[in-house]
Every structure is written in C-alpha cells, then in structure tokens.
Amino acid sequence: MTPETVTRAEPGRPAPPAGAAHPPPWQVKDEPIDSVGVLLSVLILVAVLHRQIGHLLADPRLQTWLTVFVSVMVQAVPFLVFGVVLSAVIAVFVPRSFWARALPRHPALAVPVAGVAGVVLPGCECGSVPIAGSLIRRGVTPAAALTFLLAAPAINPIVLTATAVAFPKNPEMVAARGGASLAVAVLMGWLWLRLGHAEWIRLPHRPHLDGLPRMEAFWSACRHDVFHAGGFLVLGAMAAATINVAVPQSFLHHLAGQPALSVLALATLAVLLSICSEADAFVAASLSQFSLTARLAFLVVGPMVDLKLISMQTGIFGRRFAARFAPATFALAVLVAAALGTVIW
Template identity: 80%
Template sequence: MTAPDRAPVGRAPTGDEIDWTIDVAPSTTAPARPTIEPAAPHRRRRPGAGRDHSVEVLAVLMILLVLFREPLGNAIADPRLQTWTTVFVSVMVQAVPFLVFGVVLSAVIAVFVPRSFWAKALPRHPALAVPVASCAGVVLPGCECGSVPIAGSLIRRGVTPAAALAFLLAAPAINPIVLAATAVAFPNNPELVAARAGASLVVAMVMGWLWLRLGRTEWIKLPYRPDLDDQSKGRAFWAAVRHDVVHAGGFLVLGAMAAASINVLVPERWLQSLADQPVLSVLALAVLAVLLSICSEADAFVAASLSQFSLTARLTFLVVGPMVDLKLISMQAGVFGRRFAFRFAPTTFVVAVGVSVGVGAVVLS
C-alpha cells in the first residue's frame, strides 16, 4: 500500500486522487483507518459458472443473419433505413480498428507496465503532469474510441486523473495521423492544421487543470477488475482485452446507433440556413460534431465538404468532435461512470467551443 493510501481519515479528496480503499466501521478504542477489504473465501464453482457466452451469442446472431438475409434485405429497402444503416456501419468501421488498438494498448498498460514507470515518466506535481500527458498524445496514432480505455488503465496504474483525462482529450486530435488527414483535406489552408493542434492542446490542458480545481474523486467509478489479479501476465492480458472489447464495444454500438438516428432525423436544409450566420454557424457545427460522432481520422474530410461554413466554424467542428460526441459520451459513461460523463462532457463542450473561436479569430482571420 502506498503512502496516499494511508492518508488520514477526514482528508477531503481532490481531483487528482483516487481512493481504492474501503472504510471499516470505527471501533470504540481506536480511530478508523482505511483498509483493504479481505478477499472473499474461495468457493468451488459449478462447471460453466460465470462463463462468458459473448462469443456463442455472436455466432448465433451471425447464423440468424445468414438464414434471414432475404427478409432483412427487403426490410431495409426503405431509403431512410438504408441511410441509417450506412451511417451506422460507417461509424463502426471507422471506430472498431482504433478501439481494438486502444484496448490492446490499455491491456499492455494494465498488465505489463509497472506503477513505478508512471511515477518516473510524469512530473510529481499534478499541474505539471497535465501538459506532459497532453503532449504525449502526439506519439499515439489513435482516435477517441481507443483513448477512453487507455485513460482508464492509466488511472488504474496510479496516474493522476487530471493527467489521464488531458491525454484522453488530446490524443485523438493531435496525433500524426489526424493532423496528416487534416492537411490532406485542407490543402489550401495549412494554417487550419496548426489551429486544430493548438486549440485541441489548449482544451486538453484547461480541462486537466479544471479537474484539479473542481473535480471530485467520487465522480469516477472504474469497473472492478478481478480478472487482472492472481493470474499470469499472459492470461491477465487476454482477460483485459476481452473484457474491454465487450464492455467498451457495447457502448460504441449504442453511440453509433444514436449518431445514425440523428443523421436521418436532421434535415440537411437546416445547415444551409445557418451557414450565413457567424455565431449560429459555429454553434451549429459544434452540435453537429457531437451528433455525427465521426472518427477523428475521418472528420477533416467531412469538415472540408461543409464549404458553405467559415473556417472558424469548421475548426470548431474539428476540435469538438474528437472530445465530445455521442459514442464518446456513451463510452465514458461505461468506463468512468455516468456521474463523471454527465459533468465532464458538457464542460468540455463549452471549453472547446470557446477556445476554438478564440484560436480561429487569431489564426484564421
């Protein structure tokens, strides 16, 4: 048990501390101290008890899709349903490879990287760890789907939540793949690449520092992971991969379904009517980024197609999207808890819009 784990009772938790201990009821003779709950006694399991049947369920669904392919084909003949299916599949196809990358990296961090590494890699002071963690996103080519499980593993390995959350926001927007895609999508506006990187980095650091100031430990509820204890590193690695794929993947599906539904329900003519109004155009593209839930590796090409909007409005689209969208909010709620997601996401949205407008006025005007 480390020194922070033995902190005196009554100390107010701050945003950069996670208390993994369980309080024991105080006795009449000694003051209460945080202790670790003893492991439950081993019980003999029935054969097959606690087995994960996700693979079998997936196999059954695939067989049913093959058997009923003709009725399903007729059912999706409706143009609106075809649009919904296209958007849903495109979001999943874009996100799943990077989700898998993030899950694998998350498992590596959780199983193979010792806690002492993070103590050496990041500054001891949380306020200094935030910008270092934000800049670390430059070296990891992933999207927001992969950064969520990685941030969860970082917190489990003892990284201050403020730094892990700064990495969560920065990595999807400032990694080399995303910046290269932005440069290709806007060949005549190279300043937009620098504006996107700078604005995203500022938002990540501001949110990390806000967490240090206003965050609460009890808002983060990471799922308990007994599958990582008392196993060999190889078995613990695959158990972590399987758990995160099923867990985070389920929330990704819900987010993709919501994004597809929004694409069908929102008329395109609304965008044209808003493009000529500077303030409303920025807010419209910010909200659109949340609703569309496009992977950060592909959102630059969508922004380039919205040529009727100003560069500042499109910059807002590119900054908000990788930090706040429907599938990301769903995944954050699944990994960190709903109390966290419903506070963190709206605050990030406001900060991202404000920073984007400020950077756009300086760099893109």
C-alpha cells in the first residue's frame, strides 16, 4: 500500500478495510479547487442566467460602473506587474549590503535620498507599494522605504511630462506638483522616524527565498505578490467605481464655487476616484471650474492616498499601518498643496 492510499477514518466510524477497492461513502478526499472547474462553473452560471445578466448590463449606471472599474484596472495592472517584478528582483538578486552602501547610514539623511530616488522609477503608485515592502525586507529603514513609496509615483519623468502636456498654459503646475509631492514624501518619512513604530508594519508571510534557487525564488516572489496585492487592487477599483456612480456631478459644481472647500473637495475626490498617476493630470485639467490650487491638491493627494492604495497598503503592510499612515499623508498633502498653491497663484 502506497502512502497516497492511506486514509484516516472519521471519529466514530470504523476504519476502512485494508483491501477495500473503493473508499466508503463517508470518506472525503481533500482536493484543491481547480481553476478550470471554477471557470466552467462561471460559464454555466452565465449561460443559465444570460437573460437576467443582459437586462442588468443594460442599466446605464452599471455600464458606468464597469467602465470606471475596467479603466482603473487597465491603468493599474501593468504598473502593478512592473512593481512586483522589480520587487522580486530586489528581494532575490540585490544583496542586503547594496542598500547599506547606496543609502546614508543616518536614517534622517536616508529619507531625502530615497525621495529623490523616486525620480528614476517610471511607474505608478500600484508598483511602488510592493517595491517599498521589498525594500523593508532587505533591511532599508522603513522611513526611507515609505518616502520612496510616496515620491516615486508623483515625481517620476512620465508623470511630470503628462502634467506638462495637460497644463500647457500653466507650466508652473509641473514644478508645483513635483516640489509639493517631494516635500510631502520627505516630511512623512521624517514624521515616521519621529512617531512611527515598527510593530505597526506587518508584512505578509512569504517563502524563505534565500533557501531556494534564485530563479525559483524569483518566480515564487512574483506569484505571491501578484495574487496578494492584486486582490486588494481589485477591491480598491470596485470601491472607486462605486463612488464614481454614487457621487452626483452637481455636488462637485456646487463645491467649485467655494474656494475654502474646493481644495478639500478635490483632495477627497482624488482619494475616491483612484486614478493612476500617469493619467490624473488630464482629469485635473478637465476640472476647469476649480482653482489651480484645488487642482494641485488633487494631483498631490491622488498618487499618495486613494482607495486602491489604501487597500494595497492594508494588504502589504497591515491594517494598523494603513489606518495611521493614510490619514496622516492625506492631511499633510492637503496642507502643503494649499500653502504652495496660495503662494504661486
């Protein structure tokens, strides 16, 4: 008898005979759910309920919801994959000693260096979250890794170029966005050094990569981070789509006429819409009824705090971290953007 054929009887039931050709009916064999089986089940369900689904999809509000959800996912997934791959490269191929040489030893000096390093990463916020988690695993001080997380999506060349194209008549918007975003990232890093606690960050369990061959460890890290971060990205995209359908446009027009509230309104809207940082400048430019200061707040807050980012930060760093880091980042970003916008415009 091979080990695979040995079964364990349930409590209170007789053990199956040794020579039995078939297991008794009460014996249940644990088998993982096959993805093909799940797909076939979904297809059968769609075939049975196709009329009900067709009527549901005809609803304009649902069509808007699907459009927003798909657009958020299409924008975010390529950069999420890029970030996951780069995160796996950092985790597997970059030795810990590299970070000791690349960053200043003093954490307070490592924070601004990490912020400026965000210029070289042509990605968005979805990719920076897993990268920051990998940096912390490789021994980088959390304050520096979190500064990189906030700076990279907002000050990289692709984002700044898109901002220049979106605001051709206001070239100062590029410098304002880059300067305000870098200031918020560095200030948040220093704030973490002062008030942060290591126990607030709970990185998810992952395989012991150092004990595996490099390529096997690389693919293991990629699979783990894609499924872990990707699930929270889907939840964030669903929440953003729901907000887009639920918030009436007339409400936004009313707020635009109140300068004191317009900054906070667009900052909150950036959180709710969850637009990728490579595309948010064009959305901000279209909100012409709002002041440039309010639109600057939209551009500074969006790449640092939005629904999909909060979801992903919860998945990568833990709920205790996200519950503290996201509100603090939002408040500081609004204050810096409002102050800088008031000075410039």
